[in-house]
Amino acid sequence: EPEVTQTPSHQVTQMGQEVILRCVPISNHLYFYWYRQILGQKVEFLVSFYNNEISEKSEIFDDQFSVERPDGSNFTLKIRSTKLEDSAMYFCASSVDSYNEQFFGPGTRLTVL
Amino acid sequence: GNSVTQMEGPVTLSEEAFLTINCTYTATGYPSLFWYVQYPGEGLQLLLKATKADDKGSNKGFEATYRKETTSFHLEKGSVQVSDSAVYFCALPSNAGGTSYGKLTFGQGTILTVHP
Numbered sequence: 238e239p240e241v242t243q244t245p246s247h248q249v250t251q252m253g254q255e256v257i258l259r260c261v262p263i264s265n266h267l268y269f270y271w272y273r274q275i276l277g278q279k280v281e282f283l284v285s286f287y288n289n290e291i292s293e294k295s296e297i298f299d300d301q302f303s304v305e306r307p308d309g310s311n312f313t314l315k316i317r318s319t320k321l322e323d324s325a326m327y328f329c330a331s332s333v334d335s336y337n338e339q340f341f342g343p344g345t346r347l348t349v350l
Numbered sequence: 351g352n353s354v355t356q357m358e359g360p361v362t363l364s365e366e367a368f369l370t371i372n373c374t375y376t377a378t379g380y381p382s383l384f385w386y387v388q389y390p391g392e393g394l395q396l397l398l399k400a401t402k403a404d405d406k407g408s409n410k411g412f413e414a415t416y417r418k419e420t421t422s423f424h425l426e427k428g429s430v431q432v433s434d435s436a437v438y439f440c441a442l443p444s445n446a447g448g449t450s451y452g453k454l455t456f457g458q459g460t461i462l463t464v465h466p
Contacts, residue, residue: 268452270452270453270454272454278458279439279456279457279458279459280394280439280454280456280459281456282444282453282454282455285452285453293453328393328394330394330454332452334452335443335452336381336382336443336452337382337399337401338382338384338396338399339396339452339454340396341386341393341394341395342393343392343393344392344393
């Protein structure tokens with residue numbers, strides 16, 4: 238069964254460093270998303286991506302964040318200069334259309350020291 | 351935009367007990383409704399969904415009925431198992447009708463612990 242994959246599973250970085258989180262969505266899906274979950278809190282939407290551009294982003298997704306689909310299979314989230322409060326689990330998701338279920342990857346746990 | 355309110359947990363039950371986790375929503379139109387489950391140390395998995403009013407979603411013994419009149423989508427299971435211990439999230443698309451890019455809004459999650 239096709240699934241969304243994410244790498245790495247755990248990333249530890251120093252404050253101020255750049256990180257890139259990688260995702261491979263399900264191959265026939267057209268919509269891509271990033272969410273995050275701070276430990277013990279609810280899942281929060283960051284950004285959606287369709288037709289090679291950002292379609293919606295939350296207030297969390299400021300200028301430090303960017304997304305890219307560089308090669309037609311990978312979907313990346315870059316945090317340019319990490320802050321302590323960026324420590325969270327980051328989930329990638331994809332869907333066939335914008336009205337039905339999204340399929341989530343296993344997440345990348347980001348720890349900023 | 352659309353929103354969802356989920357009963358606060360945590361919920362602790364003995365094996366074979368009956369489970370209800372309440373979820374109510376506010377929405378424009380009639381969006382699809384979802385329950386996602388997060389097992390310890392894992393990502394989110396779709397547990398079940400309902401795409402229109404009066405639909406019943408079901409999976410792994412869990413059920414939820416899309417009730418338009420009470421704007422609810424409560425999750426139920428007749429006999430829980432230890433392996434059901436997880437965090438359960440109710441979710442719906444943030445915007446229904448018109449332009450929608452599929453952003454999901456999640457409830458705050460309910461931690462379920464089942465003891466033998």
